[in-house]
Amino acid sequence: MGLLDKARKLSPWLIHYDCGSCNGCDIELLACLTPLYDVERFGIVNVGNPKQADILVVTGTVNQQNKHVLKNIYEQMPDPKVVVAIGVCACTGGIFRDCYNVLGGIDKVIPVDVYIPGCPARPEQILKGIELAIDKLAEKRNNIREEKKDVV
Amino acid sequence: MQAGLFINILLPFAIASIIYFVKNVKVRNILIIVTAGLVIMSSVYIWFEKPGRIPAGSIIGVPLDKIIEVMDFLLGLYILYISISLKKWYLVMLSLAQVIPMLIFEVIIGPNLEVKDALYIDNLSMVLNLIVSIIGTLIWVFSIRYMAEDEEHKKIYPSRQNRFFFVLILFIGAMNGLVLSNSLTWVYFFWEITTLSSFLLIGHDKTKDAINSAIRALLLNSFGGVAFVAAIIIAYYEYGTLDIQKIVALRPSGLLLEPIVLLCLAAFTKSAQIPFQSWLLGAMVAPTPVSALLHSSTMVKAGVYLILRLAPAFRDTWVSDMVAIFGAFTFVVASLFAIGQSNAKRILAYSTISNLGLIIAAAGINTPASIAAGILLIIFHAISKALLFLCVGTIEHHIGSRDIENMRGLFTKMPYTTVLTVIGLVTMLLPPFGVLLSKWLVIETASSNPLLVLLIAIGSALTVMYYTRWIGILLTGTASQDKVEKETEPPSISVPLTLLAIGSVLISLFVTNVFNVMVAPEVISYYKRIGIKASEGMLSMSIGAFNLFPVFLAMGVAMVLGLIFFRKSNVSATPYMCGETIKDYKYAKINNELQTVEEIVVRNYYFEDLVSERKLVKWVNAIAIILILMIFGVMIL
Amino acid sequence: MIILKIIFALIVLPIVGGLIVGIDRKLTARLQGRFGPPVLQPFYDFIKLIGKERQLVNGFQALSVFIYFVSSALSLLLFVLRQDLLMIIFVMSIGAVFLVVGALSVKSPYSQVGSQRELLQMMAYEPLLILVIVSMYLVTGSFSIRAIANYPVPLFFKLPLIFLVMSIVLGIKMRKSPFDISASEHAHQEIVRGVLTDYSGMYLALIEAAHWYDLVLLLGIIMLFFANNWLVGAAIALIYVIFEIFIDNVTARLTVKWMMQFTWIVGLALAVVNIAWLYFVR
Amino acid sequence: MVEAKEITIENLLDEVKYYHDSGYRFVTTTCIDMGDKFQIYYHFDKDMKLENLKLIVDKNTRVPSISSIYFCSILSENEMQDMFGIEFDGLVVDYGGKFLLGEDSPLTPQAHIQVIKKPSAETAEDKKGETDKSSKESDNKKSDSL
């Protein structure tokens, strides 16, 4: 089991959903993939497919149009999974939270595990946030195990 | 013995005539089932007796030979009558071209025509005989219910089932006769009966389409008939006998091969090889049992049977090589055309053509191993194809379509039939099942001829394409949203289907036994050697070996594991749709019809622009004709 | 002995395959100026995937995956046991077919389009692979690996063009540019991950592992070109992989149409020329 | 500062056609809510010089779409339809008021919705039930700062 936990920490795959961000946070997330920051050295792969991802990374605010998309993606991810909100938009709605079409942060729709502030969040910040998310992932797994035990 | 043969060949004729007049459906059905049992038993009986050569007997003092001659003539006249009543001048010409020479020939040669051993029963003929007797009768049983439904669907009143069963049953007799006969005139007689049955059954529905297709079938088969007549006449003059065994033993060469090549040509037409493929495709308008029986498992096999039978006669000649290339060419082209089809029966028809091509190629390679491969292929193909056709028929009656696009997610509607269909498809497509095993044998034996291998390699890759996607879409579904319905089929449909499915798997499992018992002796009797050892689930040659049991074992393990983990999985997931849900996918919120929720459909690729039958068929036919001419050409070499 | 061989084929070799994939990822990263993941990354991924929730859209996915996995493992096993090469290819094709069947059994358009393309890819490489094997037969007179491996001269000298043809096959099977059409290694493709789109968790892991088996098998076939010296063969196979990685990094993904044209025209032509040359030399 | 030629619904299409035929590029439309009327600008560009048409319409009148002349105007016209509820005749592709807006979005938001400051999400959560108080507080703040 220890091996599994270790592997989980070493191989977090993420999916990015741009939930109506201004692209500021998006491109910083993309920058994390590029040579200078290279998240792949932590085993992180941007798989772009909820079914194969462990970490859902969301940028931008939730609006009336994409809330169901966000929910769908979250639900398609297999357990254990964590959600990271990048940028103040995803955390609270940021500067746009007063707009008529904006619901606010993504925690209005799905549970969020890690909030990364900043507008935009810097790549370094994102890396840190994902690190935090990876720890959460291990925790979550333990929770699941316990839940399963309860059921049995 | 005589009784066995009698039941096997003549009983169907007799019963057919009775059934034509039986109005009571129940009586008719019982009669059919009883006959089916008798025919199967007789066939098995003959198999165990295996008497070899049998002299022609006589009925009430009249020698059978004479009877056949007369019947032959009458049959010719009947076809002529049909041709005239159809008012197709070319048909009339072709019929005349058969009847008149035959008449003159018979009048001139008269009693000399007689072949002493009119019947010859060996493994090859028994393989065909068993296929015809067992699969054929299973299809009778299947037809009982099927035809009732069919007439209901198509609103055919009054019932034409009597006529249908008349032909269907009579046909089995003819087919059995054909494969057991040793005299060319006898073969020709039965050959013509099968042509006629095919014509009658294709035209059964009497729609315009059906009649046109029937005429086309009659036309092309008559062409083959003409070739057959020519072959008989020339053979008589060149060899002085019409005894097939004697001819084969002669091993003629050079121009003397002419009658054999003509017989091959006749066989090509019967086996619907390119450029004669069009009649078989047209024949798909017939009710499905007809397609299963005549147009995949039995009648079209008559052609390849004849070639396999004659193969030892022309081994090691250029003709043989050309025949192989011709067969391989058909194999590729028919597979290519199959890719462009979405009509299930047409796919099966093309697949039949291509497999027959492969058998012909095997015959043309003409080594003991390849002949063995050809015979194996006949067996496996017959079972799987019959199963597939019957499944498609059943499906068609349920969903009202034979388009594979409409069979998407069929598993949720008719799980039982779908599984059987998948078994049929898998046995056609994958190792360790027999069809692929035979293909493997063919490739290995063909490999000294690179051109042949190239063609076969391409052809088998194409085959994978059209079968795989069919299997795939049959199983399509989303477990959380599509509930699997229960399916009940009447026994007269489910029993033949199940038997065929089980048979197709079992026979592959026991392929070594089948090989040793049925195939090997045949090949050895002609070639004196075989070069293949079959034992312990393994077929081995000097150049390679196929290990069957590990593959079976592994597949079994995989299936068990799959089942276990399927049970342990959460099957409520939905497919990935870019964040949209499959349920309420309303792409583009446009105002015109757009707010409707539309299902996502994805279609297979059919490459209409690339593999368009219409565009290519001209070229392909031209190449095929050139190849046939070359067969004649190389004879001179 | 046979037990050892089975263990070797079923456990050691896929680990080698995984390592090759790991090296591939590291090397790719380095070529791109990145630091790259650890070489053992594929195994971490594998273990993690095994531990994820098992999700299926359709039960036949599970069946298909296991058949794919088992047939890949079996084909490698048969290879190690030096069976008939052509049969091995056919056994491998069971897996390929079922991978497609599994993908087709899902209603997602991406899986479906991916499987159509996967079928086209199979159509592209299968004839080539068969020709490769047949040409080996033509030289050695046998399909059995035992005989091929014992052939005294390296096959490479007789089949140089066929050796090149293997690069096309390997490129397609490794899903490398320009042939990563039905399912690219990265999801950044118009059809997401094609046939793999709807697999997750353990099933994805098994597909990954089956991929390792396939990879080793293909490299084994490449090694056969130098069969009289396994070490040289292994070295060449490794160089071959590096070559594929290099090609992957200097080309864009091309289209299905281009692939079909290229494989059937260039690939078949190379094979045919080589075979014709064999005849000529004889 | 924005020079514009005034037009009416009747000659809108003719004018637009004129611009189209004399080689102007369609830039966009701008709609302004004037209270009881809408004012719509049509902007055209040629050699980087902007030409504007000004159309003033009553609310609830249907405006002819220019998308049959300039296909690309569908985007901005659909947007106006969303945001102001103006209906267009002959819109080539009609998203029916759901071009930019989602199912649950407010209708014609730019025409009547007054955006107000939502209280900070956290504070609202924190002080649930004390909304009155907090608003009072903010009032206080306002008066403080004034």
Added chain:
Amino acid sequence: MSDRSIIPFGPQHPVLPEPIHLRLVVEDEKVVEALPAVGYVHRGLEKLVDIKSTDQMVYVVERICGICSCMHGQAYCQGIEQLMGIEIPERAKYLRVIWAELHRMHSHLLWLGLLADAFGYESLFMQTWRVREKIMDILDRTSGNRVIISVNIVGGVKKDIDAELQKWTLESLNDVERELREIYDIMKDDYTIKKRTVGVGVIKAEEAYELGLVGPMLRASGIAQDVRMTGYAAYKDLDFEPVVEKDGDSYARMMVRMRELFQSIDLIRKAFEKMPGGEINVKVKGSPDGEVISRVEQSRGEVLYYIKANGSKNLERLRVRTPTFANVAALLKIVPGCQLADVPVLVLTIDPCISCTER
């Protein structure tokens, strides 16, 4: 049976960094119909003028989109300045040019990378983004932030670039130029890239006009239109020729953006050379009144700000017509008829920026 497949493309799709939905109808691999659905990013920020003051709106419009945020701020500020009749210091004008051109560069590089990614050329993606990081460093160091640099304010700019920074920037730019040359050579005649771009998605000059395209899209079709030529900010003093390509296909669009990178480097160098000293902003008093249209050439083309003020602290109406809003029309034109594999490439060649399209 319908002989067409329907494929939903987006909103969450790995090749699309932004949410847009295309309903594709395909026959085999050929796309016969494409209908976009948007709104996944629509926030409604134009309406924020109700509660944000004129000054605060600068920060809102910068967040219309993070990619050329600086140019949004610039366009907005220029509009307000025009309304209020403010003449900003010369140095501020040059600084605006410099930052705008840096933004253009990072945007084009970003786009090049994404395009490479769209046709599966991963190493090229890495390469361009690696170069881009150098630009990001320049932005970071000169303004204090990498992406949304927030330097524009009504009345000028907030930050200055001192002599030392200037030197460092120019040196960095030399590096960048060298590496860009390399990439340019690679992209110019790579067989596989050409295979995927040449002749794909052709838009002829007349069509481009008809569709109302802007920016590189228009210039790739052979029309030399560039709002910078109107000479706003300091552009009137930095003579330059718009980059034009004739063919109007994906390749031409790629080349236009490629060459604009060099043009930008050039402009930055010239701007540094000519930049006068002095103040960088002026104090602004009062509130604007009246209406104005302000246009600026962004990386993706012309942005048009319509600003209507009524003399109070808040504006009455703000409308932004962003470049992608104009260019999306091109998709409707070029996607039908293309191959399925080309869809991402075509979507990317218009360089879509959905967040500013939907605001």
Added chain:
Amino acid sequence: MVLKMGIRLFKNLFTGPATRLKMREPFEKQRGHIDIDIEKCIFCGRCSRECPSGCIKVDRKAATWELNPFECIICGVCVDVCPTKALSMLKEFRDPSDKKSLKGYKGTPPTRPTKGSNSDDAEKSVKSPEKKASDSKKNEVA
């Protein structure tokens, strides 16, 4: 064609990765996060009014200054407008966290210049975790 890219790649291979394995030092102008020297603050509320994002709450009576870092867009306006330079922009960015917490400070009301005793610089995290939990549960159900 392949060559040019190939050369580039080999260069990459041999010059080593460009990856910054450690975080680089922030540039001097870098906008990281807002900090307050609560002692200097006179609770005039100007920062709160000018803030584009509206994420500062100043309560003059209670002498509290509260920032929601998860709404702050780090534009620096507040720093520019603060009359007493109580606010400053630090270079370091704020760390991600697993919950959204406010930064609340309690200072001394300017009217009463007693110093030190009741200033309280401790961070105040958002209370009522139960409410949060119930919220997320609701989301799961919906």
